Amino acid sequence: MPGRSTGSGGTEQRRRRGPRCPTTTLQHLHDIAADQDPLPIADAVTSDLTVRDLPTGQLRQIGRWLAEYGTRRNAVALGILLLGLAGDHRDRDLLLLLGSLEDLSLYAAVALTRSQPDRDQALFDLARQVAGWGRIQTVRRLAGTQDPQIKAWLLRHGSVTRSWTSTSPTSPPPPATCTPR
Numbered sequence: 001m002p003g004r005s006t007g008s009g010g011t012e013q014r015r016r017r018g019p020r021c022p023t024t025t026l027q028h029l030h031d032i033a034a035d036q037d038p039l040p041i042a043d044a045v046t047s048d049l050t051v052r053d054l055p056t057g058q059l060r061q062i063g064r065w066l067a068e069y070g071t072r073r074n075a076v077a078l079g080i081l082l083l084g085l086a087g088d089h090r091d092r093d094l095l096l097l098l099g100s101l102e103d104l105s106l107y108a109a110v111a112l113t114r115s116q117p118d119r120d121q122a123l124f125d126l127a128r129q130v131a132g133w134g135r136i137q138t139v140r141r142l143a144g145t146q147d148p149q150i151k152a153w154l155l156r157h158g159s160v161t162r163s164w165t166s167t168s169p170t171s172p173p174p175p176a177t178c179t180p181r
Helices: 011-017 023-034 038-051 056-069 073-086 089-099 102-115 119-127 132-142 148-157
Strands: none
Touching: 023 056, 023 073, 038 073, 038 102, 056 073, 056 089, 073 089, 073 102, 089 102, 089 119, 102 119, 102 132, 119 132, 119 148, 132 148
């Protein structure tokens, strides 16, 4: 590209490749993460990584690589978790995109809360594009907002919009109906 360094050590070249870790190392991490359910270990991983003095730039790059190039849900979820610890405003669009997938919406909601300077607006953006459990996860995190626009939306549209009678085995039964006497 004109005006950009294209040598093997150039900044633009390094930016496109992702983290300085060899791809085989990242792929190995991906494969290990793919076989682990991240939900039961998410809090422990977060606590452990928070107390260590790890370079946040590299942690963000690893998280970004897993989130962008991961091919298995659990590996992508770990990437989102890492972006919640070390990510910033540059990761907002990726987190919103991945959060639109119901299986990843909880991880994205937490990551947006932790990484975005305007956490309520970021969660609001996610809440408006998801339904079902994704909506539940984001609405729960918006409950204490002071933003009048978000409060109004929560009042009018914050309820779950998808029927509980979905085919998901983890969906609760539909609510009982009351018959007037």
